[in-house]
Amino acid sequence: AQSVAQPEDQVNVAEGNPLTVKCTYSVSGNPYLFWYVQYPNRGLQFLLKYITGDNLVKGSYGFEAEFNKSQTSFHLKKPSALVSDSALYFCAVRDSDRGSTLGRLYFGRGTQLTVWP
Amino acid sequence: DAMVIQNPRYQVTQFGKPVTLSCSQTLNHNVMYWYQQKSSQAPKLLFHYYDKDFNNEADTPDNFQSRRPNTSFCFLDIRSPGLGDAAMYLCATSRDNVGSYEQYFGPGTRLTVT
Numbered sequence: 001a002q003s004v005a006q007p008e009d010q011v012n013v014a015e016g017n018p019l020t021v022k023c024t025y026s027v028s029g030n031p032y033l034f035w036y037v038q039y040p041n042r043g044l045q046f047l048l049k050y051i052t053g054d055n056l057v058k059g060s061y062g063f064e065a066e067f068n069k070s071q072t073s074f075h076l077k078k079p080s081a082l083v084s085d086s087a088l089y090f091c092a093v094r095d096s097d098r099g100s101t102l103g104r105l106y107f108g109r110g111t112q113l114t115v116w117p
Numbered sequence: 118d119a120m121v122i123q124n125p126r127y128q129v130t131q132f133g134k135p136v137t138l139s140c141s142q143t144l145n146h147n148v149m150y151w152y153q154q155k156s157s158q159a160p161k162l163l164f165h166y167y168d169k170d171f172n173n174e175a176d177t178p179d180n181f182q183s184r185r186p187n188t189s190f191c192f193l194d195i196r197s198p199g200l201g202d203a204a205m206y207l208c209a210t211s212r213d214n215v216g217s218y219e220q221y222f223g224p225g226t227r228l229t230v231t
Contacts, residue, residue, distance in 0.1 A: 032218050043121075044160065046220070046221060088157055094218055108159060110157060110159055112157070
């Protein structure tokens with residue numbers, strides 16, 4: 001069964017410091033991995049994805065994520081955090097086997113990122 | 118700009134009074150999804166349309182129904198809202214082609230049940 005774990009409910013970091021939001025996954029086939037961000041009272045906004053190719057993927061607003069197959073992880077990173085990065089972050093996975101899932105995403109429970117000035 | 122639009126953004130209904138939420142998209146995506154999200158939890162998939170094919174999640178209550186009259190529009194009908202149905206309802210779309218599996222979300226409709 002497909003699943004995603006975000007082990008930290010909250011991550012706090014000072015502005016200008018690097019940030020990491022952790023995500024591990026479990027799928028039966030090859031994974032398609034995604035990160036989304038949600039600001040208060042808004043929908044989810046797509047940040048980046050890993051489908052195939054380079055393990056380091058770059059996305060919007062200076063975010064990047066590294067796919068690690070052996071550790072089944074897809075951690076979100078940013079070299080220098082901004083106060084405006086404070087939001088709720090969701091990791092999601094989809095099995096590359098489309099057969100029965102028909103594109104269904106499995107979301108982690110979310111990590112609240114707070115960047116203080 | 119191409120986008121996913123949800124109306125209304127805020128909806129108040131009475132206990133047991135039917136309510137319809139709407140979603141439209143200008144992305145020409147073939148898949149549309151409805152999610153329920155409660156207080157900073159992960160979105161919970163209710164159902165989705167793959168083209169015209171309706172796919173219901175096993176644990177979605179019968180109280181929730183959906184219609185997709187054409188590619189651009191999709192509706193969520195709650196036949197008899199209960200207090201527990203108060204939540205943010207998110208519509209999303211995807212193209213579901215090779216290499217393009219990400220979902221694009223609308224801003225959501227926050228439903229209050231009084």
